[in-house]
Amino acid sequence: MRPIQARISLGALAHNLRVARDHAGAARVFAVVKANAYGHGLSRARRALAAADGFAVLTLEEAANLRLMGVQQPILLLEGLFGADEVATCAELGLWPVLHHVAQLDWLQRLPPARPLQVFLKFDSGMHRLGFPLADHAAIVARVRSLPGVAGVTLMTHFAQADEAAGVDWQLQPFLSEVADHGLPWSSANSAALLRYPITQGDWVRPGLMLYGASPFAEVPASQLGLRPAMSVHSEIISVQTVQPGEGVGYGQLYRAEQAMRVGVVACGYADGYPRNAPTGTPILVNGRRSRTLGRVSMDMLSVDLSECPDAGVGTPVELWGEGLSVDSVAAAAHTSSYELLCALAARVAVQETD
CATH class of the missing domain: 3.20.20.10 (Alanine racemase)
Known part of the structure; x- marks a missing residue:
């Protein structure tokens, strides 16, 4: 699955x-x-x-x-x-x-x-x-x-x-x-x-x-207003690439590495409701550690910087937004609103209820 x-x-x-x-x-x-x-x-x-x-x-x-x-x-x-x-x-x-x-x-x-x-x-x-x-x-x-x-x-x-x-x-x-x-x-x-x-x-x-x-x-x-996030979106790293200096990442090669680095590929894209226009640097959590997206968001995948996550690999959990990373911060980085991100969650994303 x-x-x-x-x-x-x-x-x-x-x-x-x-x-x-x-x-x-x-x-x-x-x-x-x-x-x-x-x-x-x-x-x-x-x-x-x-x-x-x-x-x-x-x-x-x-x-x-x-x-x-x-x-x-x-x-x-x-x-x-x-x-x-x-x-x-x-x-x-x-x-x-x-x-x-x-x-x-x-x-x-x-x-x-x-x-x-x-x-x-x-x-x-x-x-x-x-x-x-x-x-x-x-x-x-x-x-x-x-x-x-x-x-x-x-x-x-x-x-x-x-x-x-x-x-x-x-x-x-x-x-x-x-x-x-x-x-x-x-x-x-x-x-x-x-x-x-x-x-x-x-x-x-x-x-x-x-x-x-x-x-x-x-x-x-939202936390300063006493509010709790009701939606958390999670996925995993499904591939890890090693990128050399000058090499690009993803469609359009919008991000090019300045030094050798590890790049994780996450099973989440704009068909899941993640904003396609989210630029390099949009915050994301890799196994609870704050990192950033790299390059252009694809339909089904996005790339994430693993430079500060040396232990991350295939299967490492990722939080797109939720309890550890506010939807507001992701929306701000993507130059959109939290309204749009929440409403855009795609029907193909499995949903689990929690208390």
Whole structure:
């Protein structure tokens, strides 16, 4: 069997949810489990995060699967309805759709569900992605509250720079000042806002990345935030090459040795979810010792420097990221985000659950 394997810690997921709860204060917590729970597996996340007040997903299919798994808590559809035909399904499954454009309101008005829906009404406070213009809030809120298919309304926005120095005030204050008069519950906090800005708690918070043990902040490691990595990816060295000065390694010969050196070949590549653009120097652990990748990542393999690992050979364990090496540090070296690395874990990688 090919040695690459991912280990998913249910205990770490549950721990990270407790951290989110500690920061949420009196607010209720939607555990964001879209994209197959950021690559960790929807079923695993559902079990490990069972103490959440609700779950947030992207599609009806994800929501339906959660209901089949026995989830009774509210399920939020983060992009809402994609067509009029989904109104009845939302009612049947008891889902809470996010409404962010006029067509969705038209569908609810034209095809009112037999079972009125709890809805989240999203306003664009400056991210300019999804949401009604804040300037139109009075008319939009009035229309939605008048719909017979709506049982209750929560107001919502999303931050563009909660993880950066710009922060949230430039979006949060206009949002709160515009919608405060409606006397409705509200939701704004993602992981970064929840961890850094208590003022964003509102009535519901929506942590995602932090639940999986990664940091939303480039300058703050997850361990400093009290988070534990839920995913560890491991493999082994399957070949060792001796490279002479001036000789290259891998496709394109992007790395050339300056002196004679041993190079390990690891059974992991971009088809497993490792970033193809990870350059020479991306950190990697060889039998617990920090080393670096060399040259271009291949589809099924990558190369690693064994200069400081004299005892390493075929069968030596390697950690790509996890408990000993944060996914954030690998993502930073590869000029990508931990979101992408976690979500990109390929289906061909065997997964083992741990407590």
